[in-house]
Amino acid sequence: MSKTVTVTGAAGAIGYALLFRIASGQLVGPDEKVRLRLLEIEPALKAAEGTAMELVDCAFPLLEAIDITADPNEAFDGANIAMLVGARPRTKGMERADLLEANGAIFQPQGKAINDHAADDIKVLVVGNPANTNALIAMNNAPDVPRERFTAMTRLDQNRAYGQLAAKLAIPLTDIEDLVIWGNHSPTMFPDLFNAKIKGPPSQKAVDAVDDMAWYENEYLPNVGKRGAAIIEARGASSAASAANAAIDHIHDWVLGADGLVSMAVPSGGQYGVPDGLVSSFPVRVSGGDYEIVEGLEVGEFAQSKIDITVNELKEEQAAVKSLGLI
C-alpha cells in the first residue's frame, strides 16, 4: 500500500522544507510508501521540477513516484492527503476583501477538484494564509467530502507556544502537556495556559506555574501571536522549516494518533459557542485516523474574552467570503 500526498505550492519555501521530510517517511510512518503530487502554477513548474530532481537524488526507499502538474484535477486525483500550502500573499496596500477574493480563486477550484477526484479517505490540511478561511472556502466547495476532512494549521502556533512557555519556566518542553491554541491562525489566536499542564508530581496548571497574568496577557499572548512577524524581521523571510515541521506534525498525528491534546483548526459543530461550520482552532484528540474536539474544558472569563475576539475575526472573514460568493 502507498499513500498519495498532494502538495500545493510545491516550489515555494515551505514546499522545499516539506517534501523531503514527507518522502523520507516522517509524514505517515516508516512503513508506508508515498506517491507525491506537486501542484504549482505554470511559471513555477520548472522550479518544482528542480525540487523533484533533488528528491530523486535522495534515493528515498519509500518514495514511489513524483508527478508535477498545474492542473488541480490531476493533482488531487486519488489523493489520500492534501497539503494546501500555495496561497496568494497579502501585498502592500491590499485590502482584506482583495486578499480573500484572490485566495478564493485558488481554494474554490481546489475544493472542487478535491470533491471530484480525491480518494474517499482524503484528509486536507490548509497551510496557505488566511488558512482557516481558505479551508472554509475549500470545504464549502466540496459538498461530497465529509466536512471534518478539511482542517487548517495552528500547530506551528502551538509549537511556538510550547517553546516560549518552556523558556519562561526554564523547563524542558517535554514537561508541558495539553497546551493548545484556540481560534484563528492570526495574531488574535489564544494559547490556553488554563488547560495546559506542567507534569508533576504534582502536576500543575501552566497558568499557576507561571503565576504572572501580566506576563501572560502582555508578553506571552502577543509574542506567540506575532512570532511569524518577528521571524520575518530577523531572517528577512517568513517561517519555512518550522511551518513545514508543524504541517508534518499535524498530518502525522491525525493519521497515526498522539497522546494528549493537540491544536487543529477544524469545522466547528457548535462546541464552546463557536458557530457551526466555522473553521476554528480547538483542542482535539487524535486516534485511529480521526480527531475529536474535546468538550468540557475549563473556559473562564479571561479565556472566553480572548476566544471571542479571535472567533469574531473568523466570523467577519466568513461573512466577507460569503458576500464575495466564495462559499
Ligand code: NAX
Ligand atoms: P512561497 O511564496 O515561498 O511559496 C508559495 C508557492 O505557492 C509559490 O511557489 C507559488 O507559485 C505557489 N502557488 C501560488 N498559487 C498557487 C496555486 N493556485 N496552486 C499551486 N501553487 C500555487 O510561500 P511559503 O513561504 O512557502 O508560504 C506558503 C503559505 O504558507 C503562505 O500563504 C504563508 O502565509 C503560509 N504560512 C502559514 C503558516 C501557518 O501556520 N498556517 C505559517 C507559515 C506561512 O506563513
